[in-house]
C-alpha cells in the first residue's frame with residue numbers, strides 16, 4: 001500500500017516525504033473524509049502548519065479532494081476514480097460513502113436554467129439525515 005502512495009506521489013511530481021506518505025496512508029485507512037485537525041491527531045511528529053501545507057500540495061496534485069459538509073470545515077479524502085457523494089448524520093457526524101453519482105444529467109439541466117453560464121464543470125452534493133443509532137436514541 002505504501003508503495004502505491006509512493007508511486008502516486010512520484011507520478012504527480014511531488015517529492016516523496018515520510019509526512020506525505022503518512023498523510024495519504026491516514027486518509028486511505030480513514031473510511032470517511034477527515035479534517036486537518038483529525039489528521040493531526042493521527043499523525044505523530046507533524047505540526048498543523050505542515051499538515052495544511054502538505055494537504056494543499058496533495059489537493060493541487062489531484063491526489064486528494066476537498067469535501068465540505070454544512071459545518072463549514074474542510075475535509076479531505078483520497079481522490080478515487082469514482083466521483084461520489086456522502087450521507088452525513090446531523091446528530092453524530094457519521095458519514096456514509098455513497099456509490100457513484102446519481103446526479104447524471106443534472107448539470108445540463110442546471111445549465112438550461114441559466115442565461116449567464118457557458119458551462120457547468122463540476123458539482124458538490126452531500127446528503128444529510130439521521131443515522132439508525134441516533135434515530136434509536138431519540139425514542
Ligand SMILES: [Zn+2]
Pocket residue numbers: 089090091092093094130131132133134135
Ligand atoms: Zn448519528
Ligand SMILES: [Zn+2]
Pocket residue numbers: 033077084085086097098
Ligand atoms: Zn467519499
Ligand SMILES: [Zn+2]
Pocket residue numbers: 083084085100101102103123125
Ligand atoms: Zn455527483
